[in-house]
Amino acid sequence: MGSDMAMRPLLLLPEIVLFLGGLAVLVSGSFLPRTRQGVTRVIAAAALVAAAILAAVDLAGPAQPAMEGTFTVDTATGVARIVAALGTLIVLALASDEIAGSPRESETYALFLFSTTGTLVLAGADDLLVVVVGFLLASIPLYGLIGIARTPRGAEAAMKTYLLGALFGILLLLGVTLLYGVSATTSYADLTDRLAEAPQGVVAASVVAVLGGLMFKAGGVPGHFWVPDAAEGAGGAVAAFLTTVPKIGAMVAAYRLIAMLPDTLAWPLLVAVLAVASMTLGNFAAYWQSDPRRLLGWSTVSQVGYLLVPVAVAGRSDLALPALLLYLAGYTVTNLAAFAVTTAFPDRRDLDSYRGMGRARPWLGASLVVALLGLVGTPPTVVFAGKLTTTAAAWDGGLAWLAVLVFVNTVVSLFYYLRWIAPIYGRGEPHAGTVPGALVPRVWSATTAMVTSALSLALGIGAGALWSVLSV
C-alpha cells in the first residue's frame, strides 16, 4: 500500500514540462515584439520534444502509480504521451504557415500546449476526479483556440463547442458525483469491487454520463455536434489539432473506465452501440460535404466509432489495448496528413478546387491519396493494421457482429473519400469561381503532408515492431 500512496511527481515530468512550456511561451510571447514571436514556436516545439523523450524513457520502465495512486504511468500512458506530443508538434509545423506573424501567435501555441497537457492527464487518470481535471484542462483552451481566428464561422463554432462542452462537463461531474455517492471512492482501484455491490441503475446512469463527457472530448456520438463546425470554422492548424489530439486522451480514459467496471452490466454492448452510432452517423453525414475540412470533421466522428471498438472489449481480449493504441497512433499520423493538405491550400475550400492537383503537384497528390485511403483502412498504411487488430479484438471478445459492421462502414466511407480523390486525378479544370489562382502549396504544410503520409506507410509496413512496443 505504502508504495502506491507515494506522490512521485517525477513520473509526471512530461505533463509538467508541457505545462511549464506553455507558461514560458505565454510569458515570453508577451515580452517579444510582434515580428519575433517565432521564438515562442521554438520553445513550444522544444517542450513537446522533451515531453516525448521523457515519455519514451518512462515507457522503457515498468508500470508505476503516481500521485497517491490517482495516476498511472504504464504503456498506455506512455504511448498516449508520445503520440499526443508528436501530434501537437506536427500541428505546430502546420501552424508555421498559417499562424506565424499573426496576432495572438504565442497565445495559440500556449493553448496548444495546455490542451495537450489536459489530454495527457486524461490518458493517465486512474481516478474519476483526475478525469474531471483532465477534461477541463483539455477543453477550456480548446474553446479559445476555436474562436481565436475571429471569423464569424469561428465564433459560431467556438460558441457551439463551449455550450456543448459546458453541458457535457456538467454531465461528467454529475456522473462522477453519483459514482462517488454509491461507492464512497473515486479511485479506480477500489471502484471495481464497490460498484459491483452498488445499485445497478445508478451505476449505469452515471457511467453513461461519464462516458458522454469523454465522447464530447473525443468527438464521438453523442458529443459530436461541435466537431464538423469547429473543423470548418476554426483555422487549419487548430482544426487539425482538435480532431486529433484530444481523442488520444479521451479514448485511453474511456478504455480505463470500461476496463475498471465490474461485470455486472452489459458494458460491451453499450460501448458497441455508441461505436456503431458514431461510425455510421459520421460516415453518412460526410457523404455530401463539399468543404474538405468539414468532410474530414465528419470523418473523424466515424473514426471515433472505430476507436471505440477495442474499448467495447476492454478486458475481454488481450488484443484490445494494443489495438487501441496502434489505431490511435495510426489515426493521428494519417489524419494530420490529410489536414496538412488542406492547410497547404488554405483557400481551396471546395473538393472540386483540388481538380488537377495530382498532375500539378504529384507528390502532394500522392500524399493525399495515401492519407485518404489510409483513413479508409487500405493496406499497407498503419490504419489498416489498426483496423485489422481492433476488429480481431472485437471478434476475440465475442462481438463478431461489431467487426462486420466496422467493415460495412468502411465500404460506406470509401465513397466520400473517393469524392475527394477523384478530382485530384480528374481531367479538366476546376469550376470557375472555385479557383483561387495557381496550385502553389504552403511549404511547411506540404512538407508535413508528405512526411506524415510516408510515416503512415512506414508504420504500416513496420507494424510488427510497433506492436511489440505497444503490447508490453
Place this chain on the structure above:
Amino acid sequence: MLSLIVFLPLAAALALLALPRLGDTAARWAWVAVAAADLALVIAAWLRYETPTAGRLAFEEQAEWIPGVNSSYHLGVDGLSLPLIAMTAVIFLACAIFALRETDRARLQAALFLFLQSMSMGLFVAADLILFFVFFDLSIVGMYFVIAGWGHGNAARSAMKFFLYTFLGSLALLVGFIGLYIAADPHTFDMVELAEQTPLAGSSLAGGLVLAAILIGLAVKTPTVPFHTWLPPAHTDAPAIGSAVLAGVLLKMGTYGFVRIAMPMLPEAWRDWAWVIIVVGIVSVVYGALVALAQTNFKRMVAYTSVNHMGYIVLAVGAAGLVADDTTQARSVAVTGAVTQMVSHGLITGALFLLASVLQDRAATYDMDSYGGLAGPAPRFAAFFAVGAFASLGLPGLSGFIAEFQIFTGSIAAAPVTAIALVGILLTAALFLRALQRIFTGETRGRSVGFTDLRAAEVWSVGPLLVLSLLIGVFPRPLLAVIEPAAEVAVELVGR
C-alpha cells in the same frame, strides 16, 4: 528468389517516379525491360521448380512481420500458383510491348503498371492471409487509377463502381480471414498452418458463415452471377492494357482464392455448400454466355464471356467438393482443368482485349455492326482475331479446349447434372462465330474502309499470347505436370 520476382517491378516503378526528367520513349522501353527481366526470373524459377511435399510450398521465404497477431511475411509457390505467376508475367510483358506506341503520360503509366504487376505477383505467392489481403486491396487501388486515369467514355464512374464493388468484396474477405484467425488455435494468419488445422471443422454454422464471407469476397472479384455487374462497365471504359490486366490477371485472384484458401482451410463447409457453388457456376456459365450473345459492343461481349469462362472454374471447384471415394480421380481432373482454365483464359482474353482496342484505336468504336469485310484491309488482324476467338470458344488444339475438356470430364463424372453447362460452350461458339462474321466477312464497308492492319507492337504483344495458347493446346504436358500434383493435394485436402 520470390521476393525478387515480386518486388523488382515495384522497385522499378519507384525509380521511374523518382526520375521526372526521363523521356517517354525511355520510360516505355524501361518498362518493357523490367517486365522481360521479371518474366526471365519466373522462367528460371519454373526450371528449378520441384513439386513440394503435400501441404508444403516451394521456394519458401518467411520473415516476422506482425508477430503480435501471428502474421508473417511468408511466400511460397506450388502447382496452383506457379502457372499463374508465369501467366501474370507474360500478360504484363505483353501490355508493356503493346503500350510502346501510346503517348499519354508514359512514365506514370509505366510506374502504375509495374506497381500493379508487383501486387499481382505478390498475391499469387503470398502464404499469409494478411499478406494476401494487402496485395488484393492494393491491386484494386492500382486498377482504379488505371481506369480513372487512362480510361475513356464514362471512366470516372466506371472506376468508382469498380472500386466500391471490389472493395466491398475485399472487406467481406477480410471478415472471413479474421474469422479463420480467431477460430485457429493458436491464432494465426499463416495459410500453411491454417490448411493443416482446418480451424472451423466441426462447427457447421460458424464454418458456413466464415465460408460465406470468403465466398462473397471471391465471387465479387471473380466475378460470378449475381456479383458481376461491375465488370462490363469497367471493361468497356478501361484502357486496352488495363482491360487485359483486369481480365487476364485480376479476375484470377478470385478463382485462385477458391483453390488456395476456401477449399483447403474450410473443407467441411466447402463440402456442405458444394451444390450452391456448382449452381452459381452453372448459372454464371449460361447467363454470361446468353448476355454476351445479345451484345453489339465487341468489348462488352468479351467482358461477358469472361463471366462465362469464370463460371466453368467455379463449377469445377464446386464439383471437387462432392466427395465420394470413386470420384477422387475425376475431381482431381476437374481442379486441374480449373487451374488450366485460369491460365488459358488469361492468355486468350488478354489477347482479345488488346485486339478489341485496335478497333477503338483505328475507328473509334467497338460496335460490331459498324464494321464489315474487315478481313480485306486488315488480314493480319483478322487472322489474330480468328485464332483468339477459336481459342476462347474451346476449339481443340488451343488451350481453352484442354481446360474445358478436363473441367467437364471431371465435373460430369462427379455430378452428371453439370452437363447442363455444356450449353455455355455452344453459345460461346455461336457468339464468336457471329462476331467473326459481322466484322470480317462480306463487302468492306462502314468503318472498315481504310482500316490500318496490325502494327509491329501489336503483333509482338498479341502474337506471343496466342502462340502460348496454341502451345498449351498442342503440348499441354509440361503445364499439366506442374498442376496435377497440386490439384491432387487440393482434392485430398477438401476430402478431409
